[in-house]
Amino acid sequence: FNAHNIIVVGKEGDHYFVSDPIMETFATMTDYELERVRFARGPLAPHGQLYYPKASREVTNTEMKQAIITGIKRNVQHMLYIPGNIAGVKGIAYTARKIKKWRDTLGVEKSRSYLAQLVRMQEEIGTGGGGFRFIYAAFLQQAYDYFKADELLAISKQFTKAGDLWRDAAIQASGIYKGRLSTQKDYEDMGDYLIEIAGIEKNAFKALGSTVKKLRTL
Known part of the structure; x- marks a missing residue:
């Protein structure tokens, strides 16, 4: 549902491995399925937004x-x-x-x-x-x-x-x-x-x- 965050932790072929806080195990999604999720319509639509770390460093x-x-x-x-x-x-x-x-x-x-x-x-x-x-x-x-x-x-x-x-x-x-x-x-x-x-x-x-x-x- 919209206003919900998921974490993509890996990819194998056309399938992404997804960590979702309401599921006990990893889920898998295809490119097409993930695109549908990212561009879901309705209230609080995500509009395809995603965020990711660009670099890793020690936090002071x-x-x-x-x-x-x-x-x-x-x-x-x-x-x-x-x-x-x-x-x-x-x-x-x-x-x-x-x-x-x-x-x-x-x-x-x-x-x-x-x-x-x-x-x-x-x-x-x-x-x-x-x-x-x-x-x-x-x-x-x-x-x-x-x-x-x-x-x-x-x-x-x-x-x-x-x-x-x-x-x-x-x-x-x-x-x-x-x-x-x-x-x-x-x-x-x-x-x-x-x-x-x-x-x-x-x-x-x-x-x-x-x-x-x-x-x-x-």
């Missing part, structure tokens, strides 16, 4: 530190300061409030379908959920090696906690869409997980926003 310590600072600043901006209420931590809380109403407004069957899709996008093919919080926590631990700022380790623990809660929320959602859980309280509990997550991540990103100013001097 200064470059790495600047990349870390830039990445953190961008994530803080995206999670805290994007206008509106459907993105970042505000989007998490917004979704939580919606979920609490789904059983009454959508009915049991449709609300189950919505939750199944939410978890699928969150944990399997999307960029949310527990796995990405654990990755970000690990990133902050690695960033500590460059800056020796204790705040990075403390904030890393907050993201690990958020990741655990995302996994708990996914388990709660799976119980609902598989029919093991069905009461309004079950939907309330699902929403409460996300509200707690939104609070933890809001505090964590605010702390990162303050910490990144300190990193510039280290």
